[in-house]
Amino acid sequence: MRRIIRWSIRRNERGSTILEVLVALFILSTLGVGAWHALGVSLRMATHLRSSLTAGARLLQLDDQLRGIVGRVIPPFWAPSRIVEVQGDTLTVPYLDRNAEKSISMSFQDGVLTVSDGEHPMRYFEFTRVTFAAAADGQNQYGITVQLEADGKLVLITARFGGAPAGKVSFP
Amino acid sequence: MGRLTRAHAEAGYILLDVLVALFIVLVGLTTLLGSMRAAASLAVKQNARVQSMIQQRNADAKDHSVVYQKE
Numbered sequence: 001m002r003r004i005i006r007w008s009i010r011r012n013e014r015g016s017t018i019l020e021v022l023v024a025l026f027i028l029s030t031l032g033v034g035a036w037h038a039l040g041v042s043l044r045m046a047t048h049l050r051s052s053l054t055a056g057a058r059l060l061q062l063d064d065q066l067r068g069i070v071g072r073v074i075p076p077f078w079a080p081s082r083i084v085e086v087q088g089d090t091l092t093v094p095y096l097d098r099n100a101e102k103s104i105s106m107s108f109q110d111g112v113l114t115v116s117d118g119e120h121p122m123r124y125f126e127f128t129r130v131t132f133a134a135a136a137d138g139q140n141q142y143g144i145t146v147q148l149e150a151d152g153k154l155v156l157i158t159a160r161f162g163g164a165p166a167g168k169v170s171f172p
Numbered sequence: 173m174g175r176l177t178r179a180h181a182e183a184g185y186i187l188l189d190v191l192v193a194l195f196i197v198l199v200g201l202t203t204l205l206g207s208m209r210a211a212a213s214l215a216v217k218q219n220a221r222v223q224s225m226i227q228q229r230n231a232d233a234k235d236h237s238v239v240y241q242k243e
Contacts, residue, residue, distance in 0.1 A: 017186065024190035031197055038201050045208050049215045056215075056222045063226050067233075135233070143233055157226060160233040 055126055055150065062115075062124055062148075063157055069117055070144055070159035074098045084134035084141050091132035091144060093161075106132060106146070113148075126150050135160070 075083055075095045085092045089108040096102040096117060107114050108130035115122045127150045135143040135158050143160040 020186040024186050027190050027194055031194055035197055035201060038205060042204055042208050045212065049208075049211050052215050053218060056219045060222050060225065063229065067229065155223070155226060156230065158230040158233045 058124065058126055059148075059150075059155060062113075065122055066115060066146065066157055067159045069096075069104050069115060071162040072097055072117070073104060073161045075161060076100075081139050082134070082136075082141055084144055086132050086134065089130070089132070091146075093144065106144075108132075 070093070073093050073095050074097070076098065079095060083094055091106040092103050094100055094103040096104050102118055105114075105116050105118070108127070111125065111128070113124040113127055113130050115124075127148050129147075129149040131147040133145045133147075134141045135145045141161075143158060146157045146159070148155045148157070
């Protein structure tokens with residue numbers, strides 16, 4: 001009788017160990033599948049975050065460069081009130097660096113936005129649609145407006161021509 | 173590191189080891205996903221900041237209280 005009880009206990013221990021191994025295998029496989037899925041989600045999220053941050057930085061860089069180059073346009077007092085020429089996907093503004101023969105040009109062709117001062121063209125590839133227009137206050141053009149579309153988001157940049165600021169004007 | 177003894181192969185220890193591994197992996201995954209969530213929040217804030225900066229610059233460019241005289 002004592003021998004039978006000892007055999008039974010030993011048999012139960014072996015059985016429970018095998019059961020444990022099976023349960024452990026199930027847990028580990030579930031854990032592996034979950035970890036694989038979580039890692040995939042993390043990698044996708046990291047890629048999306050990186051592209052999002054890069055797009056933001058590039059947009060800010062474009063904004064800086066656009067305002068900088070448009071700020072170099074200084075029309076003389078005899079210049080016509082409408083100096084911005086928009087033809088389709090191309091924009092041209094003369095009087096770059098106070099020179100009537102120099103001009104800035106912007107174009108959007110084949111998904112590439114090109115901003116050029118005639119010497120150093122800059123190209124941007126992130127945008128799906130770009131629209132140019134003159135920024136005007138009545139008849140007087142004071143700058144340009146560029147509407148950019150990327151990833152379904154619209155960004156509007158209004159850049160003003162350069163010139164000497166005459167100071168604040170207080171309106172009643 | 174403890175020595176592998178006979179006791180480790182006895183009943184109850186395999187499941188315990190797996191549960192410890194489960195806990196460690198869960199802590200790791202939670203940390204990873206938490207970090208990603210924090211990074212996503214940071215990216216959203218950064219993009220909102222870029223948008224607000226551009227809008228502020230647009231408002232400055234359209235500001236009628238500052239007059240730019242032609243030369």
